Each structure stands twice: as C-alpha cells, then as structure tokens.
Amino acid sequence: MLGEILDDLLTSPSTGPCITTFRQFPARPPVFVPLPSSVDPRLAEALRARGISQLYSHQGKAWALIEKGHNVVVVTPTASGKTLCYNLPVLQALLGQPDARVLYLFPTKALAQDQLAELEGIAKALPELRMFTYDGDTPQDARRAVRARANLVLTNPDMLHSGILPHHTKWAVLFQNLRYVVIDELHAYRGVFGSHVANVIRRLRRLCRHYGSAPQFIMASATIANPGELAERIIGEGVEAIAESGAPTGDKLFLCYNPPVVNAELGIRAPYLGEAAKLATRFLSEKIPTIVFAQSRLSTEVLLTAIKTGVADKTGDAGIVRGYRGGYLPTRRRAVEQGLRAGDVLGVVSTNALELGVDIGHLDVAVLAGYPGTIASLWQQSGRAGRRSGASAAVFVATSAPLDQFMVTHPDYLFGASPEHARVNPDNPFILVNHLKCAAFELPFAPSADGDGVEKFGEVDVRPELAALEDEGLLHQAGGRWHWASETYPADHISLRTVTTDNFLVIDTTARDEKQTKRRQIIAEVDWGSAFATIYPKAIYLVESVPYEVQELHFREDEEKVAYVKRVTVDYFTDAISAKGVWILRRLAEREHPAYVAEQGEVLVAEKVVGFKKIKMGTLENVGSGEVELPQQEMQTTSAWVTIAADVLARISRSREELIDGLRAVGYLLHHLAPIFLLCDIRDLGSWLGDTTPAQPGAVVTRESARRRLLEAERFNPTIYLYDSHAGGIGLAERVFDVLPLLFERGRDTLGACPCRFGCPSCVGPVNEVGRRAKATAAALLRELTR
Ligand SMILES: [Zn+2]
Structure with missing residues (x-):
C-alpha cells in the first residue's frame, strides 16, 4: 500500500512535478559480534532470556572501550540498540560491586521513565539491582527511600542541579561510590541548555573529587557533526566516539516536495501547511502509521486541525490522529505515546518534542512540514519513520522561505551536507557565574594545590568572578577559602532551560459557574519565554486543535502566573505581532x-x-487583528x-x-x-x-x-x-x-x-x-x- 501511494505521488500530474528529488536508501543487514566472555554469566543469562545472544558491532566496541576505562559516546541512529551500550557495563558493575552507584541523566522525565521500564525488564532476574527515578514527580516521602536504597538513580540535569548537588551530604554514599554517569540524548545538550549542563557536570565532578570518586562517563547521541567534541565539552575530559552502527535497517525512500506556484508574478506557492496536511491525510486514510513534524507549537495545532478534518472525511474517525507538543500536560502526552505504541493512534502531529528518543514504536511515514532548521534534525525526524525491516518513507515539504527553497532545489547539498556542530559555551559569563554561586554553596572554593591561587572550576581560573561575587556580598573570603555568605539558596533561582523558571498555567473556566469559582481545570502549561506570544488576552489558544480564547493573563511579579481561558467556537487562530x-x-x-x-x-x-492577526483556519487568510x-x-x-x-x-x-x-x-x-x-x-x-x-x-x-x-x-x-x-x-x-x-x-x-x-x-x-x-x-x- 505504501509503495502504491508513493508511486502515485511520483507519477501523478498534480504531485509529480512538485517532487524536486528523491533518494532511495537500501536496506542494510546487521553486523553481529559474539557476547564478550567477560560479561557476567548472570547478566548473559538475563539477556538470553530476552532473546539477546549476540551484540551489534557498535555495542561490542563500546563494551571493549568502557572495559578499558575510557569515557565513551555512542552515535548511532534511532532504534539501533544504543541503550544496551550503556546498560550492559552498568549492570555488570552493579552485579559485581555491591557498593557501586550509577547515575543516569535524561533530558526529560518521560525518557527516564521509558528507560526505567526497559531496565526493569532486563533486571527481573537480577535482584542486586535497585533502580529508581528521582525527579520533580518523586513524592517527598519517597525521596529518602530512594537515597537510601537505590544503586541506580535515573534523573534529569535540572534535578541534579537543584535537587541533588546542593544536598550532597544526604547523597554522600552515592558520591563516594559513583562508578558511572550515563548521559543519554547528548545532542539535546547544546546552546544555552548544554552550556548550563556542562557547568552542572563541573559541579558534579568537583563533588566527586571531594568524596573520593572518579566516575566514568558513557554517553549516547543522535547524529551531529561533532559528538566527540560536544561530549568532551560537556564532561570536561577526553572521550572516545563510536559512530558506526551494526544494526539493520529497512528500505527507505526520501522525497522532497515543493508546493506548486499559484501566483508566478508574486512568487507565491500554495501554503506548505495545507500541502503537508494533504499528504499526511493520504497516508492516514490508508491506515499507514504516520508522524508529521511541524516547526512551531502553533503550526502543530493548525496542521492537526486540517489533518483531523481530512481523516474524518475519509475514515469517519478523527480520533486516530493526535497532537503532541511541549505545554500539553504529562498525562495527555503519556496517553498519546501509549496510543502510538499500542496502535490505537495511527498518526501524530508533533513539534520537535518527539525528535528525542521517546518510545512511540515504529511508524512507516514521516512528513516534515518545513525544514526543521538543521540537517541533524532533518535526519532525526525522518528517522522516526522506519523499521528494522520493511519499507518506509520520509517527505520533506518546503516552505517558501529562502532556506527551505535552497534545500529543496539543491538536493546534493541537502543529502551531502554534514550535520551541524552542536555548540556549547560553558564559559558564557552569565551561565558560569550562576553555577559558581551554586558551587560555592555546595563547597567553599579552596586554595589551589600550589597555594598560589584558587581551585579551578572546570579549566577556568575563576578568581575575578569570585572577587566580583564577594563585592556583591554573596561570598566571604576567610583563610584562603571562599564561602557562600548569603541566606538564599542559589540553585532555586537558576533554571537550566530558560531565563526564568516561571511557567504559566492555562486554566479553563468554561465549566465554571457562581459556585465553582475555585475550580481549577488546568489544561496546559506555557513557559515564560513563549507566554507573551501565545496566551495574550484575546488570543486563541489551541490544545489538540480545540480552541480556547484567553480571557485574562496574570503576569505581574507578585501574582501567580496564570492565563484564564474559555472554550469557544471559532474558525480562526491568532498569530502574535511583535x-x-x-x-x-x-x-x-x-x-x-x-x-x-x-x-x-x-x-x-x-x-x-x-x-495579533486573526487567521482563518483552512484558507489561512488574514481576517482581522487586535492590539495588546x-x-x-x-x-x-x-x-x-x-x-x-x-x-x-x-x-x-x-x-x-x-x-x-x-x-x-x-x-x-x-x-x-x-x-x-x-x-x-x-x-x-x-x-x-x-x-x-x-x-x-x-x-x-x-x-x-x-x-x-x-x-x-x-x-x-x-x-x-x-x-x-x-x-x-x-x-x-x-x-x-x-x-x-x-x-x-x-x-x-x-x-x-x-x-x-x-x-x-x-x-x-x-x-x-x-x-x-x-x-x-x-x-x-x-x-x-x-x-
Ligand atoms: Zn524571489
């Protein structure tokens, strides 16, 4: 069926001319190596029980390097068995050394939950393993038990930063015995977030030195140009990169689709969102599992609305298509992930939130509505379609923007370009100083070994920064040591992701009457950075294509950050003018x-x-405006x-x-x-x-x-x-x-x-x-x- 639709797309007079190019990526067989003889027999048995009696070549190589004591980063495609690269040595260590402790870091709580489930599957037969997640969702009364019992803690950098490092005395056993630190989805740690995380790792290693441990780092990343370099910048030590995958892949077709020109003089093409929706509807109408990637939260909702309408017209069931983006409540996101794995949900429209390794099973088609901004994301998003065997396809639908048009008309560049470098700048002065505050809170800065200066932070001589913090009254120097001198708790005021930590709650007041003024029906969360552009008064805020109108936005410093919304029936959405x-x-x-x-x-x-502008659903005409x-x-x-x-x-x-x-x-x-x-x-x-x-x-x-x-x-x-x-x-x-x-x-x-x-x-x-x-x-x- 997939083959027939693709043939038709390529040859039909309406779509054929829009396809500027296509590439076929042939299936690749697996490359196996035997399970190393040094693997603990109990672990080997547990693996065999799960059908694993040999390793892919990259898993074998990781084992050998880690055994020799190297830090390692594994860079292989989605579904190539990356997690076993770190689970294997970790489980081996926990089996052989009862005191050993291991820390897993994932960029999101959901990924930590996924991984916990996978580990529990392997560990059923291995009672030595006591693994727990520790994050914002862990109940206060359970936290003590996790600290006391866990020998494997799964968490995220934010929790490490604000919930673990500042309380290191309660975690002394972990820091004394930390054997491995696993960092998955390393490519997510770039830009500002990555620069923060590099500093969190500087603090972690500083505490480990204090407690007398020197953990080895095992990392996994999606394809980027410089995985080894990024890994070294994040952990501040040498790293071996493993980039060749031994996992099998099925046949894959990649199409580039340029929407037809509808006004030659003005150079106007048919709206790409409409074209992407038409393509996705076509696959979904034939019950072919499809993921659609949109470039923003707003376009996710606009696309979802169009695809739901199209699919309902053809199949009578719009429920087989769901939306997925940041801002949805976790319960909603979990339900979509679960539906995709179980096959009740056939299609999903998502922002890059689903680029990360969230387990959603295998899909057959990926439609990329617009160039995702980077070559790395392009391959990652298209990689969401594809099984270990059987055919799959990815379709890139270009917008009218110069970059998209360049890509869609220069296939050699598109297919030949190296993925981007992931950049971090741990020494960004704003970020560095914030983490110096946290580090000084955790342990005073001590004189350097030669007695001449002060200990370095990472590789940085931070004397000027410490002196500046002393001038501000935040540090106090005594006996050559710099102590935290403020009553405040620095990590609480520093967020790793955005400039401020405040999230806005979106509260639905539709069902409220006089008696229910206290009822709080929270339907979504919006981060500070995007709040003013999405939940201003009179904005239409879409949640899985259901429109709500914002009645009030409370943003002043002394009030709770809230947007009150009401369910409305409208045929337009709003787009902010800034x-x-x-x-x-x-x-x-x-x-x-x-x-x-x-x-x-x-x-x-x-x-x-x-x-803001009011834009009509479907036709995308401008139908009005307002001021805020x-x-x-x-x-x-x-x-x-x-x-x-x-x-x-x-x-x-x-x-x-x-x-x-x-x-x-x-x-x-x-x-x-x-x-x-x-x-x-x-x-x-x-x-x-x-x-x-x-x-x-x-x-x-x-x-x-x-x-x-x-x-x-x-x-x-x-x-x-x-x-x-x-x-x-x-x-x-x-x-x-x-x-x-x-x-x-x-x-x-x-x-x-x-x-x-x-x-x-x-x-x-x-x-x-x-x-x-x-x-x-x-x-x-x-x-x-x-x-
Ligand atoms: Zn032009």
Missing part, C-alpha cells in the same frame, strides 16, 4: 570595507508583543552588524523609504542564508534593521517607530544586525562577523537566481511586506557590498 529593537552596548571588533563597516560586540535586544498591552522583554547578547557607507546609499537611491525597504530585504535574505555557513538553526539567530544609537534604558520600539526614526534622523546610518538569540551568546555572532563577505556573495547569487519579479518569500520576503522596489534596491546594495 516589535523589537537592538541597541549597541559594547564594540569588540571592527572591519572596514569601502562600502561598509562591519562590527561585532554586545547588544541589548528588546522585544514586545503589540498585537504587554511588558517589554530585554536580553543582552552578542551580535554582528553592518553599517553601509553614506556615499554608497546615496548612489543607490535618494529615497530613504526605498533604501529602508531594500536594507530590510537584505537583512531578511542574510538572516535566512546565514545558517548554511554557521551550521545552526535559523531560530538561533535574530535580525534587525536599526541604527548605531547606543542603548537607552526603557526605549520602546516597534518596527514602525524604528522606520520613522531612520526616516527622520539627522544622520542616516541604517545598520543591519544579525544577533545570537541566546542571552549572553553562544559564539554565533563571532562566526557571522567572520563569514560576512561570503554571506554577502551568497545573498547576491540567491537574489540573482530567483525568478520572481519584485521579490518573493524565497528571496527578499513577501512584496506586501518589503515593497515593490525592495528586490532591485537589495540587488544594488549587495553588488556594492561584494565589490
């Missing part, structure tokens, strides 16, 4: 060119949601920026209006093309057209007021910013600064090759946003910049 401003704080590097000055340094980015009054959010980060020389601007046009449109177009293009050079996700970068004014506190900014400022300014010095979206920066702005000349060239070539007349979403942005002169002006600007 305003922004970027202001220079400090210049760190400069490069001159006859046509421009490029600089790099620190900036202040201010953002604010000012309104919300606080401005500010962040310090690093940026590269380019200021174009006045004489160049004057040569290109005498109209500031026209130049602003052209410069915005150049900014759009550069922003969308930069990920190709930086090997990062487009969402890791932000762009802005402003000027070179230094930061002013409290300056309110909108796209329109920024335009007015530029139009009215005495000196016209428009500046294009490309900044790192992570507070403090993770090194992207420096890279942008380095590759700017190449980026300008790529922009010039992309613009030259785009067949549209006045600009389109695939080059400089939609005409109605950038104006009809933008393409020509942008082309002239880029010619000057690359001269």
Whole structure:
C-alpha cells in the first residue's frame, strides 16, 4: 500500500512535478559480534532470556572501550540498540560491586521513565539491582527511600542541579561510590541548555573529587557533526566516539516536495501547511502509521486541525490522529505515546518534542512540514519513520522561505551536507557565574594545590568572578577559602532551560459557574519565554486543535502566573505581532570595507508583543487583528552588524523609504542564508534593521517607530544586525562577523537566481511586506557590498 501511494505521488500530474528529488536508501543487514566472555554469566543469562545472544558491532566496541576505562559516546541512529551500550557495563558493575552507584541523566522525565521500564525488564532476574527515578514527580516521602536504597538513580540535569548537588551530604554514599554517569540524548545538550549542563557536570565532578570518586562517563547521541567534541565539552575530559552502527535497517525512500506556484508574478506557492496536511491525510486514510513534524507549537495545532478534518472525511474517525507538543500536560502526552505504541493512534502531529528518543514504536511515514532548521534534525525526524525491516518513507515539504527553497532545489547539498556542530559555551559569563554561586554553596572554593591561587572550576581560573561575587556580598573570603555568605539558596533561582523558571498555567473556566469559582481545570502549561506570544488576552489558544480564547493573563511579579481561558467556537487562530529593537552596548571588533563597516560586540535586544492577526483556519487568510498591552522583554547578547557607507546609499537611491525597504530585504535574505555557513538553526539567530544609537534604558520600539526614526534622523546610518538569540551568546555572532563577505556573495547569487519579479518569500520576503522596489534596491546594495 505504501509503495502504491508513493508511486502515485511520483507519477501523478498534480504531485509529480512538485517532487524536486528523491533518494532511495537500501536496506542494510546487521553486523553481529559474539557476547564478550567477560560479561557476567548472570547478566548473559538475563539477556538470553530476552532473546539477546549476540551484540551489534557498535555495542561490542563500546563494551571493549568502557572495559578499558575510557569515557565513551555512542552515535548511532534511532532504534539501533544504543541503550544496551550503556546498560550492559552498568549492570555488570552493579552485579559485581555491591557498593557501586550509577547515575543516569535524561533530558526529560518521560525518557527516564521509558528507560526505567526497559531496565526493569532486563533486571527481573537480577535482584542486586535497585533502580529508581528521582525527579520533580518523586513524592517527598519517597525521596529518602530512594537515597537510601537505590544503586541506580535515573534523573534529569535540572534535578541534579537543584535537587541533588546542593544536598550532597544526604547523597554522600552515592558520591563516594559513583562508578558511572550515563548521559543519554547528548545532542539535546547544546546552546544555552548544554552550556548550563556542562557547568552542572563541573559541579558534579568537583563533588566527586571531594568524596573520593572518579566516575566514568558513557554517553549516547543522535547524529551531529561533532559528538566527540560536544561530549568532551560537556564532561570536561577526553572521550572516545563510536559512530558506526551494526544494526539493520529497512528500505527507505526520501522525497522532497515543493508546493506548486499559484501566483508566478508574486512568487507565491500554495501554503506548505495545507500541502503537508494533504499528504499526511493520504497516508492516514490508508491506515499507514504516520508522524508529521511541524516547526512551531502553533503550526502543530493548525496542521492537526486540517489533518483531523481530512481523516474524518475519509475514515469517519478523527480520533486516530493526535497532537503532541511541549505545554500539553504529562498525562495527555503519556496517553498519546501509549496510543502510538499500542496502535490505537495511527498518526501524530508533533513539534520537535518527539525528535528525542521517546518510545512511540515504529511508524512507516514521516512528513516534515518545513525544514526543521538543521540537517541533524532533518535526519532525526525522518528517522522516526522506519523499521528494522520493511519499507518506509520520509517527505520533506518546503516552505517558501529562502532556506527551505535552497534545500529543496539543491538536493546534493541537502543529502551531502554534514550535520551541524552542536555548540556549547560553558564559559558564557552569565551561565558560569550562576553555577559558581551554586558551587560555592555546595563547597567553599579552596586554595589551589600550589597555594598560589584558587581551585579551578572546570579549566577556568575563576578568581575575578569570585572577587566580583564577594563585592556583591554573596561570598566571604576567610583563610584562603571562599564561602557562600548569603541566606538564599542559589540553585532555586537558576533554571537550566530558560531565563526564568516561571511557567504559566492555562486554566479553563468554561465549566465554571457562581459556585465553582475555585475550580481549577488546568489544561496546559506555557513557559515564560513563549507566554507573551501565545496566551495574550484575546488570543486563541489551541490544545489538540480545540480552541480556547484567553480571557485574562496574570503576569505581574507578585501574582501567580496564570492565563484564564474559555472554550469557544471559532474558525480562526491568532498569530502574535511583535516589535523589537537592538541597541549597541559594547564594540569588540571592527572591519572596514569601502562600502561598509562591519562590527561585532554586545547588544541589548528588546522585544514586545503589540498585537495579533486573526487567521482563518483552512484558507489561512488574514481576517482581522487586535492590539495588546504587554511588558517589554530585554536580553543582552552578542551580535554582528553592518553599517553601509553614506556615499554608497546615496548612489543607490535618494529615497530613504526605498533604501529602508531594500536594507530590510537584505537583512531578511542574510538572516535566512546565514545558517548554511554557521551550521545552526535559523531560530538561533535574530535580525534587525536599526541604527548605531547606543542603548537607552526603557526605549520602546516597534518596527514602525524604528522606520520613522531612520526616516527622520539627522544622520542616516541604517545598520543591519544579525544577533545570537541566546542571552549572553553562544559564539554565533563571532562566526557571522567572520563569514560576512561570503554571506554577502551568497545573498547576491540567491537574489540573482530567483525568478520572481519584485521579490518573493524565497528571496527578499513577501512584496506586501518589503515593497515593490525592495528586490532591485537589495540587488544594488549587495553588488556594492561584494565589490
Ligand atoms: Zn524571489
């Protein structure tokens, strides 16, 4: 059946021309090695009872390296038996050394639960194993029992950071006897989160030294360009990488689908969400298990609504398709996972939340609605479809954005590109200082062995940071040691994932009457970072495609963070309109060119949601708008920026209006093309057209007021910013600064090759946003910049 649908897609006159390319990945047989003779006979027996009498070659290699005492990272595809690579040596150690302790870290609680279930399966016959999860869900009265009994603790970095390390005295036995630390889903620890986790591991190793243990690290990761390097950055020690999989795979077809052009002059293509929904509906109507990946929480809901409607029309049962994203309550997510494993749920529309190794069984088709932002994610998402035998398919549906269009028209790049480097910067000053506070709380900083300075944190000499903390009154120096001197409990105020820890509860008030004002029907949670863009008053908030209207949002510091919503019947959803401003704080590097000055340094980015658009479900037409009054959010980060020389601007046009449109177009293009050079996700970068004014506190900014400022300014010095979206920066702005000349060239070539007349979403942005002169002006600007 799958084969027939694919054949039809490739040959039918309506879809065939949209398929720009396809690749066939042939099945691969397994490569086995015998179970090593050093495996404990009891463990070997338990494995045989589960049908495992030999190992895949990568499992055998991991065993050998770990036995020799190496730290190891295993980088093989989904469903290749990665977990056995760490479970085997761990179970062996726990069988042979009754005192040994092991710590497992997973990025989410759900993954820890999955793994506990798998371990329990193996361990039935092995009474020496006492394993427990320890996380935010562990009841207070059970925590003591876990600390006393467990020899294998499954937790997450957040809990290690705030619930275990600060209470190390209660965990003394664990720290004294810690034999292995297992870190699964290592690729999830990149960017800001990864930089935090690297510091948590610095604290962990510091405590282990104190208690006299030196654990070995075993890690597993999805494919990225630099697994060994990332692993070394995270744990601060040498690591051996194992990248060759011995597991079998079935046949797989990968299709690239570019939605048809519906308006050639404006370069408008059919909406990709509609096309992706049509494709998914087709597979699901034939009961082929399908996963659909969307690029945001909002598009997940929009796609889900369309697919549910399509599937209900064809099969009469919309219930076989579910949604899955961050923000859903855990019970809802568990129900979807369980339904997928059991086969009651045939289709799921998800954000990248299902990229991680959550066990959802095997699916036959993956539809990627939009380029997921990185090559690594592309392969990971498409890898969700596929069994060890039998055929599967993945379909990438391109959006109109320049990056998607580049990918869908350059298959050699798409299929040949190395996956991205996962970057972390454990020495990011904001992050480092926060963990120094936690570390000082856990143990005072001691003089270094040579007596000359102070112990290092990781490899960092932290004397200046400690001195600064002393000036703030947080540390107190006595006898060469730095003690925590504050009443506060630092880990409580530091979240590893976002800038603040506050989550908003979304509470449904539909069923409330006078008597039930206290009833709290919580239907979802929204993190602080996305709250203002999703649950502003009058917003339509979708939960598994059911619409709720936000009545009130409580966000002030002294109140509980809550959004009250009511069930409504509407045929539209809302999309936030935000305003922004970027202001220079400090210049760190400069490069001159006859046509421009490029600089790099620190900036202040201010953002604010000012309104929303109402968009009709199905047709995606704009059917109205509204305004909202919300606080401005500010962040310090690093940026590269380019200021174009006045004489160049004057040569290109005498109209500031026209130049602003052209410069915005150049900014759009550069922003969308930069990920190709930086090997990062487009969402890791932000762009802005402003000027070179230094930061002013409290300056309110909108796209329109920024335009007015530029139009009215005495000196016209428009500046294009490309900044790192992570507070403090993770090194992207420096890279942008380095590759700017190449980026300008790529922009010039992309613009030259785009067949549209006045600009389109695939080059400089939609005409109605950038104006009809933008393409020509942008082309002239880029010619000057690359001269
Ligand atoms: Zn174009």
